[in-house]
Amino acid sequence: MRLYVIAGEASGDKLGGALMAGINGLAPGVDWSGIGGEEMGAQGLTSLFPMEELSVMGLMEVLPKYRHLKRRIAETADHVIESGAEALVTIDSPDFCLRVARLVKEKRPDLKVIHYVAPSVWAWRPGRAAKMGQVVDHVLALLPFEPPYMEAAGMSCDFVGHPVVAEPRATGADAAAFRETHMIGEEQPLALCLPGSRRGEVKRLGARFDEALMQLRDREPGLRVVLPTVRGVAPMVREMTARWPVAPIVVENADDKRAAFAAADIALAASGTVSLELAANRVPMVIAYDANFLTWHVISRMLKIDTVTVVNLVSETRVIPEFLGPDCKPRDISAKMLELLEEDAAREEQMAAMEEVMRRLGEGGEPPGLRAARSVLEFLGRA
Template sequence: MAEKLHIFIIAGEASGDILGANLMRAIRQTHPDVVFHGVGGRKMIVEGLDSLFPMQELSVMGVAEVLPRLLQILSRIRQTAHEIERVRPDAVITIDSPDFCFRVVKKLKSRVKYIPCIHYVAPSVWAWRPGRAEKIAKFLDHILTLLPFEPPYFTEHGLPATFVGHPVVERLENRGEGDRFRKLHKLKPDQPVLCMLPGSRMSELSRLLGKFSETADIVLRNRHNAVIVIPTLPHLKECIDKFFVGKGINPILVYDEEEKFDAFAASTIAIAASGTVSLELAMTDTPHIIAYKLSPISAWLAKHLIRTPYVNLINILLKRPVVPELLLDKCEPGPMSQELLRLMGNKEARAAQLMDFREALIKIGLGDPETPSQRAAKAVLSVIEQRGKKAP
């Protein structure tokens, strides 16, 4: 009987938790006895992970957010590297969160060379700090990319790279039911619904929720019967509840993952923090804009280091401004409400966005016979095989 595989897997934020859970499930399809170790969130725990510590400790972004927790993060890096040495897994899979994950891998590789380290979600070297590709090629063994144009940035430096596609396209069969959401919340079929998505991190919420709320005020003055819905995560519930006390807005708050997609499908329009959520909205045919505001230090760095004309993934894939981007100084209620009201009242603009969404989604795997998670699992198992662990 073949020896069980042991895989150490690390995710540092909500999007990585989804990727990790899907990948764990895909690996288990061919290796049902696989044992997972590592750090992850609720979804990875459901798939059988006993997280070394709460994943939320790593969900920080930007220089100003990291500095106050630096000592704790450094302690978790040491703890994680030591645990990998103790477990001696067949492979280490790190998912996104490069500031944490790469430090873990470098510390590990300084002492243990033979454990293959695979990173899932390539750093955006095409957008900023292109020199990172050469640096990470020195300590990673393989990289899995979500976007089709990314592998050459790494293979030119000797790091094997595999395009696996974006996991958002795996929701093709379950993209949400708008009618179900409207019936549940007693909304009329033609009642406008504004979906607000101010981010999955507490730091994002502190910067964006106020701006989004003021934007909603303006929209409501122009669309008196509109309803506000906010899909969010359970650990942010208390913060959002407190924020809206006495504000005169009573949003529908959604915490369940499936109901979130129902809410997307029911929405007339959406405003979202930049990130993967834009692709999720595209999957549910929800017209939207993105907006984002950083701390002053992080904003200064972004202005001087980012090399791409767009930050939204749909715009990047199609090389044109399909989704309006209201970033930094433009992330204000006036410009944001203007864009939302324009899209709400312009059928041609909405239809054009939906057509462009489909074009972008095809580029990241929509319609392919294998899911991105299955392709990622194949790549991981291939790396393990090449290191001497044959599949059972």
């Protein structure tokens, strides 16, 4: 069986790696082609070109790279056709993936297209589901309330759970070893700084996150900061943070990142799937995000929900504080982080919501990557 799979950023690479591992286990011998990162590479994929080229977000951020991305879309569509794949599996990154799918369908209307991660039509741009239904046959949904939206647009859809519930986590011993290695005392507060996995996000949010943490350090002098990052932006992060008044501990290795999550007392994170990683590790958090002025103006007017944090949505609470767009101010962010460090009630409220989120996303059940694999194989009649 030949399958073509595309992911465009770090979170999609994780999803793709888990999906490919599941399919490799259930149906050995798959011939893989496509675009992905390290996790998908470990499962047998040689990427057509570096996945990081697709890690662009926001209207104004995409415009300078539009011509290059358009060439990559055409190149990828041609490669899908040439590969002779039985199905195309696209993972998130809809602006790229669905354009590729449309071109492919024009030449091979019989090719099955499976999209992993339902678009958040419940949040904004509800018309996306109908447009997606023109080129996508089957959807793998991460959140339990998403299938009806996809089915209403003419696609079949399975809720497969979120891979975060099955990702390995560090032990208490790992956390203690991390603190010891970096000379962080048991009682010293440790904060995670997570400004995103895209270069544009890190550049835009880095200075504000640093200022918020500096203000928090004024109230908590012993505060230490760890900044986990990914390969594509690691050099930029190290260069940027070297200029910070107090440089954080930058970690790129997966084991170090897991240990840092286990050791942390609090986190400041950009909006995105990282909130679920923090929830899985029961790390109290504050979410902050900003975008180019025009991008933010457009998106904020289109939003249909009052929170962008998945933990809030799945738990049906609003316990995770958000500082978005014009509200992304270091002073307010640091004040809320201080509250979380000092007030047990605020921390316990978040902890309860995180427990509920993990239960609803399938913690303790069959790994979501395996569930996704079963869904793909059943849809293709290969189960």
